[in-house]
Amino acid sequence: MDNRVRKVMIVGGGTAGWMAAAAMAKVLKNQYCDIQLVESDSIGTVGVGEATIPQIQLFNQMLGLDENEFIRRTQGTFKLGIQFVNWGHIGERYLHAFGEVGKDMEGVQFYHYWLKLFQAGEAPNIDAYTLNCQAVEQGRFMRPVDAGNSPLSRIAYAFHFDAARYAMFLRDYAMERGVRRREGKIERVSLRPDDGFIESITLDDGETLEADLFIDCSGFRGLLIEQALKTGYEKWSRWLPCDRAVAVPCAKVAEPVPYTRSTAHSAGWQWRIPLQHRTGNGHVYCSQFISDDEAADTLLKNLDGEPLADPKFIRFTTGKRLKFWNKNCVALGLASGFMEPLESTSIHLVQSGIAKLMSLFPNRNFDQEDIDEYNRQVDFEYTRIRDFLIAHYHVTQRDDSEFWNYCRTMDVPDTLKQKMNHYRKNGRIFRTNEELFNETSWLEVMHGQGLKAEGYHPIVDTLSKDEIARRLESIRNVINKSVEYMPMHSEFIAKHCAAP
Ligand code: FAD
Numbered sequence: 270m271d272n273r274v275r276k277v278m279i280v281g282g283g284t285a286g287w288m289a290a291a292a293m294a295k296v297l298k299n300q301y302c303d304i305q306l307v308e309s310d311s312i313g314t315v316g317v318g319e320a321t322i323p324q325i326q327l328f329n330q331m332l333g334l335d336e337n338e339f340i341r342r343t344q345g346t347f348k349l350g351i352q353f354v355n356w357g358h359i360g361e362r363y364l365h366a367f368g369e370v371g372k373d374m375e376g377v378q379f380y381h382y383w384l385k386l387f388q389a390g391e392a393p394n395i396d397a398y399t400l401n402c403q404a405v406e407q408g409r410f411m412r413p414v415d416a417g418n419s420p421l422s423r424i425a426y427a428f429h430f431d432a433a434r435y436a437m438f439l440r441d442y443a444m445e446r447g448v449r450r451r452e453g454k455i456e457r458v459s460l461r462p463d464d465g466f467i468e469s470i471t472l473d474d475g476e477t478l479e480a481d482l483f484i485d486c487s488g489f490r491g492l493l494i495e496q497a498l499k500t501g502y503e504k505w506s507r508w509l510p511c512d513r514a515v516a517v518p519c520a521k522v523a524e525p526v527p528y529t530r531s532t533a534h535s536a537g538w539q540w541r542i543p544l545q546h547r548t549g550n551g552h553v554y555c556s557q558f559i560s561d562d563e564a565a566d567t568l569l570k571n572l573d574g575e576p577l578a579d580p581k582f583i584r585f586t587t588g589k590r591l592k593f594w595n596k597n598c599v600a601l602g603l604a605s606g607f608m609e610p611l612e613s614t615s616i617h618l619v620q621s622g623i624a625k626l627m628s629l630f631p632n633r634n635f636d637q638e639d640i641d642e643y644n645r646q647v648d649f650e651y652t653r654i655r656d657f658l659i660a661h662y663h664v665t666q667r668d669d670s671e672f673w674n675y676c677r678t679m680d681v682p683d684t685l686k687q688k689m690n691h692y693r694k695n696g697r698i699f700r701t702n703e704e705l706f707n708e709t710s711w712l713e714v715m716h717g718q719g720l721k722a723e724g725y726h727p728i729v730d731t732l733s734k735d736e737i738a739r740r741l742e743s744i745r746n747v748i749n750k751s752v753e754y755m756p757m758h759s760e761f762i763a764k765h766c767a768a769p
Pocket of ligand 1: 280281282283284285286307308309310312313314315316317318319320321432453454455456486487488489490492514516551583585601602603604610613614615616617
């Protein structure tokens with residue numbers, strides 16, 4: 270008891286800070302230790318980050334949030350996947366859908382059976398066997414229901430939401446459970462002279478606040494992890510060269526669709542995130558190939574509705590801290606590193622960092638083995654997501670701009686080369702350890718971007734072609750029937766979680 274962490278200081282009140290505060294309030298409870306969060310109204314938050322992946326449901330469940338209330342409070346919508354437009358070729362589109370693809374047979378993954386027929390020109394594209402793809406086509410959505418073997422029992426989904434409202438929602442949650450909020454600008458960070466651990470932060474009004482454990486959620490600046498502790502940063506710009514974004518919300522012109530759209534442009538890509546009250550948009554681009562003005566023009570020309578604010582520019586360097594946990598400081602969110610929101614992974618990385626921190630929660634001795642293990646786990650997760658994102662740029666046939674010529678021909682990490690070669694040669698995809706994206710995600714993206722598998726799993730040949738065709742057709746019918754049963758996304762929201 271004597272050695273336990275008595276005080277946690279969270280620096281920053283963006284999505285990362287309030288997610289950490291809410292989770293710690295829930296898990297540590299007010300009795301275990303004091304939790305304080307400092308944020309600066311004058312600095313504000315990055316204010317973007319509106320699309321998620323299904324794992325966020327676990328975070329909300331852990332907090333015990335009512336999902337309908339959460340959707341209402343954040344003007345949220347549901348997300349079944351991401352539609353990628355113009356990525357492999359201009360004019361092409363594919364969906365990276367959440368959830369299962371087909372149904373595994375005889376102990377072999379479904380997609381190998383599909384590959385055999387597809388390669389022979391005897392099966393339609395993979396999306397015909399994917400519930401989420403067919404639901405997206407028709408704009409339908411529902412949560413999974415208890416329907417036995419039906420794919421309706423296993424619908425996978427995530428959310429789009431207003432980032433500012435989500436932070437406010439979590440702030441109310443955390444403060445109701447005892448987290449103390451302090452508004453003020455941190456002007457100085459003091460280190461202990463003996464071991465260089467963080468001792469205290471000093472605010473602009475002169476008050477000094479001490480703590481045992483500091484959580485750096487201060488955004489790109491990394492106030493504690495970088496500015497104070499000089500941890501160092503590994504840049505990934507040679508593989509993920511986009512370094513800026515311009516974002517603008519616009520008026521909604523139709524009912525929100527249940528997917529994020531990512532449209533590739535000549536030197537980057539544009540996101541479109543439908544919310545209940547507006548649509549979020551942004552253009553992520555590479556400043557080496559396009560100017561800020563051109564990037565903003567492209568964005569504004571490709572909006573559905575009238576812009577609702579001036580375009581906001583954001584600069585970033587893709588990469589990660591050399592250590593995510595250094596001494597008594599753990600960095601979460603933008604302070605820990607940045608990968609562009611192509612697969613909506615940043616909020617997930619915050620959630621995953623919090624979960625890992627909770628499982629390795631320190632006492633005041635700060636066991637170095639625990640710290641090393643945390644860094645190993647987060648590093649692995651970061652680098653595998655990095656590879657997945659690089660695949661989107663690299664596996665393309667686009668040759669219409671210098672940017673795409675660079676991405677198509679660049680040298681990529683060995684871990685990614687192995688993945689692509691394995692798939693190209695015999696259609697195999699392996700998920701290693703705690704890798705975030707599973708086989709079907711890799712399949713949908715590699716195939717969707719135009720990487721063709723030349724082979725398939727040999728065990729597939731134990732079934733005759735006719736038998737495979739019959740089974741595939743039956744799966745397709747089940748999927749089509751299931752989708753017919755689903756209500757429209759807008760009807761589902763209106764019935765369960767429309768914002769007031
Ligand atoms: P911030 O929002 O920048 O918050 C930093 C906090 O630190 C603020 O409260 C600030 O006041 C405080 N602070 C800083 N300095 C001081 C100081 N000196 N004193 C006191 N307080 C201080 N993620 C997704 O999951 N999905 C997406 O679709 C997505 N889209 C994105 C698009 C773009 C262009 C960008 C840049 C990011 C996107 N992200 C997305 C990432 C997501 O926005 C962030 O992960 C998330 O918002 C967390 O940000 P944060 O809390 O780390 O930082």
